[in-house]
Amino acid sequence: MRAALSSLSPEAVPKLNLGCGRDIRPKEEGWLNLDGFVEDPRVLRWNLEDLPLPLPSNTFGVVYARHVMEHVRHVPSFGITKRVVRLVSSERADSKEVESLLALAAEDPFHLLLKEIHRILVPKGRFVVVSPHHLYSEKWSSSGHVRAVMTYAFESLAQETGVVFSLAWKSVTSWQPVVGRSFLAMGNPPLGILKHLSIRAPFLAPLFCEPEEATYEFVKEESANQPR
Numbered sequence: 284m285r286a287a288l289s290s291l292s293p294e295a296v297p298k299l300n301l302g303c304g305r306d307i308r309p310k311e312e313g314w315l316n317l318d319g320f321v322e323d324p325r326v327l328r329w330n331l332e333d334l335p336l337p338l339p340s341n342t343f344g345v346v347y348a349r350h351v352m353e354h355v356r357h358v359p360s361f362g363i364t365k366r367v368v369r370l371v372s373s374e375r376a377d378s379k380e381v382e383s384l385l386a387l388a389a390e391d392p393f394h395l396l397l398k399e400i401h402r403i404l405v406p407k408g409r410f411v412v413v414s415p416h417h418l419y420s421e422k423w424s425s426s427g428h429v430r431a432v433m434t435y436a437f438e439s440l441a442q443e444t445g446v447v448f449s450l451a452w453k454s455v456t457s458w459q460p461v462v463g464r465s466f467l468a469m470g471n472p473p474l475g476i477l478k479h480l481s482i483r484a485p486f487l488a489p490l491f492c493e494p495e496e497a498t499y500e501f502v503k504e505e506s507a508n509q510p511r
Contacts, residue, residue, distance in 0.1 A: 295312055296343075296345075296405075298313050298314050298343060298346075298347065299315050299317060299338070299343045299345070299403070300316045300347050301346055301348040301400070302350075302351035303316040303317060303318045303321065304350075305321065306349060307321075315343075317331075317336075331355075332356070334395050334399055335402075336399045336403065338403045340403060341402075341403070344405055344409070345411065346403065346408070348411070348413070350414060350415075352396075352414055352432045353414045354428065354429065355392055355430065356392055356429055394436075394439075394440050394444065397437065397446065397448070401446050401448065401503055404503040405503070408503045409451070409502055409503075410500070410501040410502075410503065411498065411499070412432060413456065413496065414431075414496070414499075415497075416493075418494050419459070419493060420493060432499070434453070437450070445506050446506050447506055448501035448502065448504065450499065450502075451500040451501065453498065455494040455495075455496070456497065457494075457496035458478075458481035458485065458488040458492035458493070459478075459492055459495040460478060460492050461491065461492060461493050477492065
């Protein structure tokens with residue numbers, strides 16, 4: 284991990300491309316690409332369900348997650364459950380470690396990942412999330428989509444744990460004609476025009492489109508449970 288960070292440009296504030304997939308960004312610009320499935324020497328292999336992340340605290344100026352957060356499950360990862368079982372069955376089980384793992388297994392995995400992202404960001408660091416819009420009718424059509432990303436999840440995180448993100452801005456970054464994308468794929472001219480118009484004149488898009496993709500930018504704030 285130290286080697287991966289030390290290979291980044293010393294002139295750029297480190298940025299984390301979380302769950303990068305094939306969107307691999309240049310380390311010369313300060314990017315560390317992390318993904319649990321992509322086999323590429325430019326990518327640090329790590330399963331995002333295996334927490335905590337192997338990254339130092341207060342390190343990254345930006346954490347970017349494009350189409351990642353909607354895949355975070357509602358139940359504890361198998362990896363955490365397996366670690367609990369292995370540790371409890373061990374003759375040398377440490378009670379504090381068992382208690383810590385049980386706490387992990389009991390907490391919402393989405394909150395756990397948000398807490399880790401908060402930890403690794405520098406103060407006032409930015410967390411940029413791109414995900415299907417919560418009103419998009421086909422948000423569940425893609426395999427692995429298990430939750431809609433909404434700002435209330437960050438609000439409940441603050442209320443329940445004291446870990447605070449503030450919302451800097453949010454925007455609909457893609458629109459889909461309401462007739463459906465199947466006709467659009469066939470090259471139906473009217474729908475093609477509507478799609479083009481939604482890009483060129485997004486203020487008109489709500490008249491004939493539904494929001495397809497949203498981008499949120501959150502800022503790391505001082506946690507409520509930290510000393511001031």
